[in-house]
Amino acid sequence: xxxxxxxxxxxxxxxxxxxxxxxxxxxxxxxxxxxxxxxxxxxxxxxxxxxxxxxxxxxxxxxxxxxxxxxxxxxxxxxxxxxxxxxxxxxxxxxxxxxxxxxxxxxxxxxxxxxxxxxxxxxxxxxxxxxxxxxxxxxxxxxxxxxxxxxxxxxxxxxxxxxxxxxxxxxxxxxxxxxxxxxxxxxxxxxxxxxxxxxxxxxxxxxxxxxxxxxxxxxxxxxxxxxxxxxxxxxxxxxxxxxxxxxxxxxxxxxxxxx
Amino acid sequence: xxxxxxxxxxxxxxxxxxxxxxxxxxxxxxxxxxxxxxxxxxxxxxxxxxxxxxxxxxxxxxxxxxxxxxxxxxxxxxxxxxxxxxxxxxxxxxxxxxxxxxxxxxxxxxxxxxxxxxxxxxxxxxxxxxxxxxxxxxxxxxxxxxxxxxxxxxxxxxxxxxxxxxxxxxxxxxxxxxxxxxxxxxxxxxxxxxxxxxxxxxxxxxxxxxxxxxxxxxxxxxxxxxxxxxxxxxxxxxxxxxxxxxxxxxxxxxxxxxxxxxxxxxxxxxxxxxxxxxxxxxxxxxxxxxxxxxxxxxxxxxxxxxxxxxxxxxxxxxxxxxxxxxxxxxxxxxxxxxxxxxxxxxxxxxxxxxxxxxxxxxxxxxxxxxxxxxxxxxx
Numbered sequence: 301x302x303x304x305x306x307x308x309x310x311x312x313x314x315x316x317x318x319x320x321x322x323x324x325x326x327x328x329x330x331x332x333x334x335x336x337x338x339x340x341x342x343x344x345x346x347x348x349x350x351x352x353x354x355x356x357x358x359x360x361x362x363x364x365x366x367x368x369x370x371x372x373x374x375x376x377x378x379x380x381x382x383x384x385x386x387x388x389x390x391x392x393x394x395x396x397x398x399x400x401x402x403x404x405x406x407x408x409x410x411x412x413x414x415x416x417x418x419x420x421x422x423x424x425x426x427x428x429x430x431x432x433x434x435x436x437x438x439x440x441x442x443x444x445x446x447x448x449x450x451x452x453x454x455x456x457x458x459x460x461x462x463x464x465x466x467x468x469x470x471x472x473x474x475x476x477x478x479x480x481x482x483x484x485x486x487x488x489x490x491x492x493x494x495x496x497x498x499x500x501x502x503x504x505x506x507x508x509x510x511x512x513x514x515x516x517x518x519x520x521x522x523x524x525x526x527x528x529x530x531x532x533x534x535x536x537x538x539x540x541x542x543x544x545x546x547x548x549x550x551x552x553x554x555x556x557x558x559x
Numbered sequence: 560x561x562x563x564x565x566x567x568x569x570x571x572x573x574x575x576x577x578x579x580x581x582x583x584x585x586x587x588x589x590x591x592x593x594x595x596x597x598x599x600x601x602x603x604x605x606x607x608x609x610x611x612x613x614x615x616x617x618x619x620x621x622x623x624x625x626x627x628x629x630x631x632x633x634x635x636x637x638x639x640x641x642x643x644x645x646x647x648x649x650x651x652x653x654x655x656x657x658x659x660x661x662x663x664x665x666x667x668x669x670x671x672x673x674x675x676x677x678x679x680x681x682x683x684x685x686x687x688x689x690x691x692x693x694x695x696x697x698x699x700x701x702x703x704x705x706x707x708x709x710x711x712x713x714x715x716x717x718x719x720x721x722x723x724x725x726x727x728x729x730x731x732x733x734x735x736x737x738x739x740x741x742x743x744x745x746x747x748x749x750x751x752x753x754x755x756x757x758x759x760x761x762x763x764x765x766x767x768x769x770x771x772x773x774x775x776x777x778x779x780x781x782x783x784x785x786x787x788x789x790x791x792x793x794x795x796x797x798x799x800x801x802x803x804x805x806x807x808x809x810x811x812x813x814x815x816x817x818x819x820x821x822x823x824x825x826x827x828x829x830x831x832x833x834x835x836x837x838x839x840x841x842x843x844x845x846x847x848x849x850x851x852x853x854x855x856x857x858x859x860x861x862x863x864x865x866x867x868x869x870x871x872x873x874x875x876x877x878x879x880x881x882x883x884x885x886x887x888x889x890x891x892x893x894x895x896x897x898x899x900x901x902x903x904x905x906x907x908x909x910x911x912x913x914x915x916x917x918x919x920x921x922x923x924x925x926x927x928x929x930x931x932x933x934x935x936x937x938x
Contacts, residue, residue, distance in 0.1 A: 398903040414586055420593045420625070424586075427624050431659045444903035463586050463619030494652045495619060 308333040308466065308498050309354060313363035316349055323349055325522040327363070336492055336499040338509045340544065341519030347502045348392065348470055350519065354500070355389055355468055356380070385413045388459030389468045394451035396443040402429060402454045403439035409461040428457040433483055449476045456484075460491070466498045467491075473505045485511045506545075506553035518544075563616050567592050569599070575607050577643070578629070581614035584622025584649075596625050605633040610653075613644025623652040631657055695917075698895040702825060705817040720823035728789035728824075729831030733838055735788075740772070740780045740839035744846030747771050752854050761855050765862055768847030769870035777840035778878045779926060781832060782885035786918040790893035793824055794914040797897025798907045806898070816898070825890040832886030833879055840878065873938050881929050885922050892918040 307330040314327040323346035331337050341347050352358045354365055356372055365372040367383055375383070396405050406425035410416055416424070426439050432453040443451060452472060459467060469488075473481035489512045491497055503509065509516055509530055517527040520540045526533060534545050534554065544550055565582040576599065582588070599608065608629045615622075626649075630641045642650060709715045751767040797820055800806055809816050844866070851857040857865075896914035900907050 399905050410586070414590065416586070416590045416621075417593050420590075424621050424624055427620070427656060431620070431656070433659075442903070444901060444906075460620070463621055490655060491620075494648050494655055496648075 307331060307366075308368065309500070310366040310369075311350075311354065311363070312366065314350075314353065314360050314365070315362035316346060316353060316358070317361050322522060327519075327523045329517055329524050329527065331498060331500055332515075333498055334492070334496050335514040336488065336501065336512050338513035338516040339500065339502045339519060340504065340509065340516060342540070345519045345522075347519055351468055351470055351500070351502050355387060356384070385409075385462060386465040387468065388462070388464035388466070390452070390455045390459045390470060390472055392470045392474070393448075394443070394455035396451060396454055396458065398443050401440050401442055402434070402446070402457070405443070405454060406439075406457045406461050409458065413462060425457070425461070428460050429454065431460070432457045432487065433480070449480055452476065453484075463495060464497070466500070469499065469501045469503075471502055471504065473503065473508055478507075481505060481507065482511075488512055506550055507556075510553055510556075565589060565592070565622075566614075567595060569595070572609075575609050576603050577609045577611055578626065579611040579614055580622075580626060581616075583616045584618045584626065586619055586621040589622050589625050592625060596628055599629045600632075603629065605630050608633075609641055609643055611643045612646040612649045615646050615649050618646070618649045618652055620652060620656055623649065623656045627653045627657050694899075695892065695895055698898075699891055702817060702821055702891055702894070705815070706822055706825065709818055709822055715818065716826070717819060717823050720819070721827050724824050724827035725831050728785065728792070728827060729835060732784060732788055732835060736781055736784050736835050736839050737842040739784065740777060740843040741846040743776050743780060744768055744772050744843030745850045747776070747843075748847040748850035749854065752850065762857070762865070764847070764851055764855060765857065765865045766869055768844065768851070769866045770874050772843035772847065773840055773870065773874040773878045775878070775926070777843055778836045778881045778885065779922070780843075781835045781839045781882065782889065782922040782926075783919055785828065785832065785835070785886065785889050786915055786922060789828070790889050790918045791911050791915050793890065793893030794897040794900075794911045795907065797894055798900030798910055801898060801900045802902060802904075802907065821891075821894040821898075824894055825887055828886035828890035829883045830886075832889075833882040836879060836882040840875070877929075877933055877938060881926065884925060884929075888921050888925060889918045892921065 309329075309331040311327060311329040314324050314329075315322070316324040316327075327350070329350075339347055339350065349358065353360055356365070359373070364374075370379070372380070372383075396402070397408065400408065403422060403425045406428050407421045410421045410424065414421075429439050430436070434450060434453050434457070438446075438450065438454065443454070446454060452475070456469075456472065459469075467488075472488075473484050476484060485508050488499060488501075492499055492512075501508065501513065513530060515527055516530050516533055517524045518533065518538070518541055519525075520538070525538055526536055526541060528536070533541060536542070545554065563582040565580065565584055565588040567581070568579045570577045570579060578599070580592075610626055610630070618626075633641065748764055748768050751764040752761055755761045755763050755767070797806075800820075806816050806820075809819060848859055848862045851862055852859055893914050896910040896917070900910050
């Protein structure tokens with residue numbers, strides 16, 4: 301599995317600052333092909349900012365993001381567009397287009413990037429919506445008629461619309477009930493196994509970290525202080541990591557896993 | 560990773576239909592097989608269909624869905640007998656799609672057009688306009704009682720927002736209102752000068768400008784600008800607070816949104832509308848004065864004297880008396896529409912539009928009522 305361990309995404313020497321407030325400084329991170337990587341960090345450490353920088357929404361103040369060894373900032377527009385059509389992004393609030401129904405939301409990327417017949421697009425959209433666990437009544441609803449958890453699922457369906465190679469998820473299970481969150485986790489893993497997806501998850505959900513993440517990156521002190529499988533992280537001596545995984549909630553999740 | 564062209568051959572073998580997909584079966588490549596697959600799905604008993612997986616290169620859920628369609632209605636479920644050949648992920652993906660995805664037929668929308676439907680739309684429109692009117696009156700009443708109860712405890716008036724709104728909606732609107740009114744005054748003077756000259760009565764241009772600007776244009780220009788400029792801002796500001804649940808948060812914290820958001824805007828508009836109207840009147844008269852001076856050789860001194868002598872001061876008071884009423888109408892409609900905004904962006908846009916349209920409409924209707932009233936009173 302040597303191909304699986306070559307980095308698909310590489311963040312090198314990233315610096316992000318808002319005015320004089322420095323969020324990241326000299327941050328390095330590698331996401332390997334086909335892995336599910338979790339990103340954790342305290343509130344305000346810039347997890348979402350890091351994700352936005354990785355998907356090119358925010359320009360880094362220093363450093364560079366590499367995809368397959370190619371620098372994101374130096375790509376030609378056409379190359380960048382092709383790359384972007386192979387990404388799926390789920391934003392925190394779902395970020396659905398409010399003027400479109402759920403089905404039309406999922407169809408939007410297909411209409412933009414493929415020449416599928418309309419009827420097939422709508423069937424595929426319904427299939428993706430069902431895949432994310434929404435009921436048969438969901439496709440014709442508008443985002444304003446959905447609950448927070450349903451919006452997340454619809455957002456995931458849209459992220460999966462073009463069967464992307466890389467999936468970026470920003471707190472996918474926050475606000476879901478535990479049953480829904482577990483189903484979400486298993487769906488992500490199933491898709492990864494079947495499609496060979498690379499998944500990058502920003503999350504606070506310890507259960508997700510334990511259940512599906514191959515490796516977990518810890519964001520603290522403006523950089524990634526550790527990137528390792530969860531079992532190794534549990535042995536890590538960094539005070540924040542110990543607090544995070546050995547605190548009452550972390551212990552509960554660890555115990556649940558060890559049964 | 561460039562895509563390998565996809566192919567599909569359909570073979571008959573011992574009473575079974577074998578689909579042999581080849582190449583990449585992914586969302587970018589499968590478009591042209593949709594009709595073939597649909598035909599097989601429609602014509603051939605799913606029990607007879609078999610899929611040969613060995614020729615597939617890459618496959619994604621879209622490709623898997625298309626391949627799964629001819630067999631998804633198989634009576635005894637999708638079993639081993641439907642597949643032939645091996646592929647790393649295809650079987651699993653097809654099973655995943657079959658198991659998770661529902662089989663929903665896209666429903667057909669009811670899109671009949673006819674007399675009945677047209678009548679139904681007119682009826683629904685009228686009914687919602689009627690309901691909207693009742694709701695606006697109810698809001699008006701609520702705002703009045705809320706104002707009365709705040710007046711009983713005057714220290715509850717929120718001075719900071721009142722002054723902030725006065726500045727943003729009033730002072731900042733001054734230049735545009737003055738400029739508009741200046742030009743309206745000038746245009747009225749031009750038209751009057753042209754027309755009255757044919758009767759040899761061009762001196763009456765002064766009266767025309769004076770009465771038109773003082774009685775109607777000064778206050779109307781102000782009201783329409785306030786409606787377009789401030790009213791939409793009120794609706795957008797309160798509406799986005801509503802969308803972010805800020806209004807709910809206020810209620811829970813024991814802050815009355817009427818007291819905190821609506822009253823300051825109404826008070827500020829009622830105070831600022833007459834002041835802006837006054838400025839608009841001055842600007843309009845100056846516009847008329849300059850035109851008279853340049854086109855009719857009526858000197859500014861003479862213009863002013865004539866206005867003093869022949870334009871009764873009632874005209875000024877008629878104009879000024881309408882200003883606070885218009886100010887209140889605009890603020891109330893703006894705030895009402897803002898509080899009506901629902902959860903989505905669409906409704907914010909709809910309510911901002913409604914608020915501007917309704918307030919301009921109401922301003923003109925009320926202006927007509929004022930005109931009739933003053934006519935009856937003989938002022």
